[in-house]
Amino acid sequence: MNEQIIGTQLNEDRRKSMDEKWEDVFTIIEKYYKDYGSRANEFKVEGKEIICYVCSFVPLELISASGCIPFRVRGNIHEPITKGDTLLETIVCPYYRSCFDLSLKQTYDFLSGMVIPHACDSMVRSYSTWSYSLPYSYFHFVNIPSVCVESSFEFFNAELNTFKKSLERRYDL
Numbered sequence: 001m002n003e004q005i006i007g008t009q010l011n012e013d014r015r016k017s018m019d020e021k022w023e024d025v026f027t028i029i030e031k032y033y034k035d036y037g038s039r040a041n042e043f044k045v046e047g048k049e050i051i052c053y054v055c056s057f058v059p060l061e062l063i064s065a066s067g068c069i070p071f072r073v074r075g076n077i078h079e080p081i082t083k084g085d086t087l088l089e090t091i092v093c094p095y096y097r098s099c100f101d102l103s104l105k106q107t108y109d110f111l112s113g114m115v116i117p118h119a120c121d122s123m124v125r126s127y128s129t130w131s132y133s134l135p136y137s138y139f140h141f142v143n144i145p146s147v148c149v150e151s152s153f154e155f156f157n158a159e160l161n162t163f164k165k166s167l168e169r170r171y172d173l
Contacts, residue, residue, distance in 0.1 A: 037108060040071045044110040049171065052108060054099050057117035057144050059160060066167040073099045073108055087129050092122040100126070103134055113138030113170070138170045
């Protein structure tokens with residue numbers, strides 16, 4: 001009988017301990033969510049290179065393999081687009097303009113590079129605006145095929161190799 005009570009108490013203590021650990025995890029997640037970019041800034045302070053991207057089409061594995069930290073730039077619907085509209089056409093989607101605007105306002109001042117894929121016309125046409133307007137030491141444009149045929153795979157393989165070589169040149173790999 002005593003063994004059953006002790007076992008029940010041990011299980012209860014373990015459950016409380018796990019609950020406390022989960023609370024700690026969620027507290028950390030909430031902190032980094034509210035202060036978006038703070039973790040990337042911590043990496044920058046540690047000497048890591050942070051390369052941003054604005055679209056999921058960017059092959060993050062190559063950025064990671066280069067020793068850099070991939071970071072997704074995001075817009076902010078609560079921040080008016082001011083500086084961005086002086087350099088990008090206002091017909092560009094609000095998300096993309098907001099990302100550019102926040103970058104110009106140095107919200108993401110910890111970034112050292114950027115990769116833009118061929119995901120939409122706005123990205124294709126604004127690559128040079130980003131590269132001329134921001135002080136990053138690395139920019140790369142990845143051309144993404146829009147159809148799935150054999151020649152597309154060959155083309156994309158060549159694009160990935162070009163991207164890999166540009167990272168190797170820039171980061172002395």
